[in-house]
Amino acid sequence: MAEPMVPNPRHAELRRLLAEAADRGEEVRRAYRPASAAMRSGQVWTGPTAxxxxxxxxxxxxxxGQLAQRVVDAIEEELRRQPAMVTESQANAMRREAAGRT
Known part of the structure; x- marks a missing residue:
């Protein structure tokens, strides 16, 4: 008798991680815009050193920004490699591994 298939627990974790990485990546892409704009305005500091x-x-x-995108890309790639459904015993093994109990 075939073992029942269940959702892959890694999918949920990878989706959570992907959302977090995407949010942090967006923060990184916005982080220095105000300082850069202020410097380019010529009203903060001028001259060759500036x-x-x-x-x-x-x-x-x-x-x-490039490094943040590489993190997102790596998580997306790992998510694509993981099957959406796994056997119940595989899912249990993944949960034990995630909890540090192998």
Whole structure:
């Protein structure tokens, strides 16, 4: 007799993690916009050092956004690799592993 299939518990956890990573990624993408806009306005600090500092700030901001997107992409890839349904014993094993009881 075939074992009953149940929703994969990893799916729920990965979806939760994906939502969290997407939210944090959006925060990262917005994080330095006010400082960058203020610096580009020319009303905060001017001169060659200010220009170099602004360029560095914006480069780091872009890099943070790229890294945040890589995290989201990795979680999405893992979610695609996981089957939506698993056997009940597989689901129980996944729950035990997640709880640290293997």
């Amino acid at each position: 220009t170099a500092w602004t360029a560095e700030l914006e480069a780091r901001h872009r890099r943070l």
